Amino acid sequence: MNTLRYFNFGTAQPVLLLLARFLLIFLFLLFGFPKLTGFEGTVQYMQMLHAPLPMLSALIAVFTEVFLGLAILVGFYTRPIAFILALYTIGTAFIGHAFWHSTGDMMADMNTKIHFFKNMSIAGGFLLLAVAGPGTLSLDKK
Template identity: 30%
Template sequence: MSHPKNSFFNYLESPIVFFGRLLIASSFLLGSYDKIVFFPDWLGYLDHQGLPYVNIFAIASIGVELISSLALVIGFKVRFLSFVLAIFCLATTLFHHAFWTALVDLYNFQLVIFLKDISLSGGLLLLSVLGPKGWSIDHLLTRKK
């Protein structure tokens, strides 16, 4: 259902999308913070998962999460980086939260995390299509053209 031009939702579009970007980014910001603070544990986890080139993957994952989430907060390159984060999130979810291979005692935990991450990817894909809206660097840059 479409909304009239001056509806309540039109007035709140920019702050709502900004708040949504903050909520989405918070998951990645906290994740990258934990990976930095507990870097040896992160390396050990990736090594235990059987990844080759553990150091490269560890640093790359921190970089993707940290840089992309900070850019989402300020609204810079939102469409592109939302898409990148969605693909990143889907790939890591399929690799790290394969509930279908989990032991019985971890099945429900892995399923919940899997569904949460899939939902987060859905939000990121929506953001990649809808864009950052008004409260963003992207919006300021397009207005000056």
């Protein structure tokens, strides 16, 4: 028996969209705040990754993960910011998780590959959010 047909997604939609926003942005906030508070370390990490303009890359990472992350969480300009975060997440996958540059360490290579495809999945979630919008439990709807 299909129990989902008895679940009313219409009435649950606002809560589910709020939960989706929280789950999508949780990693950004969890790892973004330490990038902000340990900014010099963030710049050094960008240098290690050979990111273009490490200082600017670190500023972009902090702004995107913390401030745009908070905007998504509260549902402020959700659609355009979700699209920006999708592009950012794809970019970080290519810069920070380039699994095709094999190190020969099978576990490290697998970890990098997992993170690359995790980023792609998160980008897909942001694209869905850009299309669906934030729902009624958001600043966009106030």
